[in-house]
Amino acid sequence: MTLGPDSFPRGFAWGTASSATQSQGATPADNWWEWEQGGKAPLSGSGNDFDTLYASDFRLLSDWGFSDYRMSLDWARLEPQPGHRSRQAVEQYQEILQAGRRSGLNMWVCLLHTSLPAWFAAEGGFLSPQAADLWARHVDYVAEVFGDLVDGWMPVNNPTGYAEKAYLRGTFPPGRSSQDEFLRALHAVHKADFEAALRLRQTGKLTSTNEALISLHPADESEDAMAVTALVDAVIWDSWLRFARTPRYENAFDQYGFSYYFSAAVNASGEFLPYPAGNAAGPQGYVSWAPGLGEVLDRLNSELPGKRLLVSEIGYGGDDDIARAAYLPAALGQVRNAIAAGMDIAGVHFWTGVDNYEWIEGFTVPFGLFDRNRVPRPSAHVIQSIIRG
Known part of the structure; x- marks a missing residue:
């Protein structure tokens, strides 16, 4: 697919995304370490050595044509014990944010990307009665200390995905498999x-969601498959849209961002099957x-008409860079078509710039577009040519 130089509007944001644990490695103060x-x-380990290479990484990405970078400020590093802030971690993150801005990047910050402080997790995480107050305290602290260095906020990364892995599938800590706990964690x-x-809006900086969204299809025409697909759809979509439509929160976010990696067929047992059927699945079991x-x-344009959107994560996982170099331009073609249809789309952030954990x-x-x-992989050159038109 060929994308012309006029495919994307002036000011369209081209970014990459990362997280603290994945680029810096786990810390003994967080629950992923355990x-x-x-x-x-x-x-x-040390992730992808971001702690020592961040300045040159930012220069690399900026030189390559990217305008935005999203990272997370690790709550466990900032507050390794309740009420005790690490001056070293604060100064390190301040320097990282400054280095990104010196390189000409708009710095987006996420406050929660999977890993929790061990002490917060021990109290029950977001299922704890004290969770809302502890979280608010942390949010206010980050806003005060880092607000002048941040260009945009993305408070929680993929809330539904986090709740599912931690409380339903049990593949992330605390490793639970409880439908009741999952639904409570999802809401919380x-x-x-x-x-x-x-x-965070009080800092005067942009705010964006990053919802993990999937296009779902019944695996067959049976009533059971269609009914279960509707239930799964309600978890993935309605669980957050009901917040977005309430008077208290309808203006909480300046734009609605989302990650997209795959679509899925859902059978009567609620299992996700590769979609479209017959296409080769990648190493994580889904079809890009x-x-x-x-x-x-x-769907987003229909659910939230007139709202500004952000493709906050798209990526291709696996060793087949030929497939990556084909998939990403095809995905960008979908974005281009949406813009041509009148949708207000702020930009695209790729997962990820540099290979990580x-x-x-x-x-x-x-x-990664870079190992x-x-x-740089050949796919990085493909993306660079699109950015530069």
Whole structure:
């Protein structure tokens, strides 16, 4: 697919995204460290060495044509014990944000990307009665200390995905498999996201969601498959849209961002099957299918008419860079078509710039346009040519 120089509007944001644990590695102060030490995930080590290479990474991305960078400020590093802030971590993150801005990047900050402080997790995480107050205290602290260095806020990364992995599938800490706990955590984390946005808007900087969205299709024409698909759809979509439509939160976010990786067929047992059927699935079991991104954009535009959107994550996981170099332009074609249809789309952030730690897959499923040695893959050249028209 060829994208012409006029495909994207002036000021369209081209970014990459990362997280603290994935780029810096876990810290003994967070609950992912214990998860690793217990053999439930590969060791993250120093991540992709971001702590020592961040300045040159920012220059690389800026030189390559990117305008935005999203990172997370690790709550556990900032507050390793309740009420005790690490001056070293604060100064390090201040320097990182300054380095990104010196390189000409707009710095987006996420406050929660999977890992929790061990002390907060021990109290029950977001299921604790004290969670809302502890979270609000942390949000206000981050806003005060880092607000002048941040260009945009993305409070919680993929709330639904987090709740599902932690409380339903049990693949992330605390490793629970309880439908009741999942539904309570889902509500609590979505509420934490919207409450944080209200507080962060007071800094005068942009706020954006990052919902994990999927285009769902019944696996067959049976009534059971269609009914279960509707239930799963309600979890993925309605669980946060009901917040977005309430008077308290309807203006909490300046734009609605989302991550898209795949579409899925849902059978009568609630299992996700690769979609479209017959297409080769990647190493994480799903098909990277670009038209599904168009379906998600159409659905969002219908659910939230007139709202500004952001494709806050798209990426291709695996060693097949030929497939990555084909998939990403096809996905961008869906974005281009949506803009041509009149949708207000602020930009696209790729997952990810530099290969990093991918949670339970460790370092075995690369997503980067650059490898961990900062060598560009052919797909990076493809994306650069699109950015530069």
